[in-house]
Structure formats: structure tokens, C-alpha cells
Amino acid sequence: MDWTDLIDTAFKVAGNSNRANQAEAVRTVEAAVIDGEEPVASTAGRHPDHFRKGVLVLTTHRLLFLKDGKPPVPVPLAAVTDTTVTRTKFNGEVLTVVALTGSHRFEEVVKAEVFAEQLRAAARIARTARPQAPAPSDAAPGEQLLDQLERLAALRTSGALTEEEFSRAKQRLIG
CATH class of the missing domain: 2.30.29.30 (Pleckstrin-homology domain (PH domain)/Phosphotyrosine-binding domain (PTB))
Incomplete structure (x- = not known):
């Protein structure tokens, strides 16, 4: 289609x-x-x-x-x-x-x-x-990391991510 x-x-x-x-x-x-x-x-x-x-x-x-x-x-x-x-x-x-x-x-x-x-x-x-790419921002790198971790936590809390998916995504962010 x-x-x-x-x-x-x-x-x-x-x-x-x-x-x-x-x-x-x-x-x-x-x-x-x-x-x-x-x-x-x-x-x-x-x-x-x-x-x-x-x-x-x-x-x-x-x-x-x-x-x-x-x-x-x-x-x-x-x-x-x-x-x-x-x-x-x-x-x-x-x-x-x-x-x-x-x-x-x-x-x-x-x-x-x-x-x-x-x-x-x-x-x-x-x-x-498709892991979400970080949004461009004028914020400092530490603030960007915190924002991304908060989004991941919200996805986990809502049930959109399993605990395992959350841990893997968090590891990718932290490095």
C-alpha cells in the first residue's frame, strides 16, 4: 500500500x-x-x-x-x-x-x-x-544524560520497557 x-x-x-x-x-x-x-x-x-x-x-x-x-x-x-x-x-x-x-x-x-x-x-x-536518538539540545551533556535516563525510567514505569530492556538502554547511555 x-x-x-x-x-x-x-x-x-x-x-x-x-x-x-x-x-x-x-x-x-x-x-x-x-x-x-x-x-x-x-x-x-x-x-x-x-x-x-x-x-x-x-x-x-x-x-x-x-x-x-x-x-x-x-x-x-x-x-x-x-x-x-x-x-x-x-x-x-x-x-x-x-x-x-x-x-x-x-x-x-x-x-x-x-x-x-x-x-x-x-x-x-x-x-x-529503533532506539530513540538523543534530541538536540542546548543543555549541558550531564543534563541531557539525566533527561534521557528520566525518559527511560518513565517508559519502564509505564510498562513500555521491561526491566531487562531498561537496563540495556541505560548501559548504552552511560557507556
């Missing part, structure tokens, strides 16, 4: 047949693709700040929310610590994604449980196959 097929399918599910919006979404995503990033899955959903549905695109590296040709809101999969689906009377199936970068909520998600399972699996793979 390529980017165009993935986004077209999600737009159809969202009930948005505007070809210009679909083409703009494809261009936006293709311009922001990371080396080696491949499409995995997509669905339709609504961000609480928006009236109309947008598109949730899952890649091998990130979760993206696309709406009306605006820049995508990326959530790096290696930072995802929890994904849940709840059902409410007014907002339908609600997908909540908790990551080290913040919490993200999407409402009226089509086939939310299936998409959440795909997201959980992709996040697991991203955490084990």
Missing part, C-alpha cells in the same frame, strides 16, 4: 470526497516522510478541536493526524506509552494515545479498536527496533 492509497481510503471512511483535500494531504505527508518510513494503516477520526473528521495515518515511525491540508500533528511511535479505546454516547469510539510528547485524544474513530491494536504493535516495534 502506498501513501496515496492509504490516505484516499481514510478520506473515504471520513466521508470527505474532496479530491483537493486528499491530494494536499498526500503532498503534505510525502514532504514530511522520514527516511525508511512506510505507511502501515489509516482510519478516520475527529480531533476534539475540530468539527469535521480528519485522517489518522499510522506509519512505521509515527502517528499523524491530517486535516484540511494543514501540517500533520506527529506523534513518534517510540514515545508512545499507552493507547486506549473508550466508547461514549456523544463522541463514539474515543482513541487516547499517551506519549512522552503528551496525550492525544481522537473522537468518532472508525474501527478504533483495530486501529489501536495496530498502533500498539507498531509502537512496540519502534521501541525495540
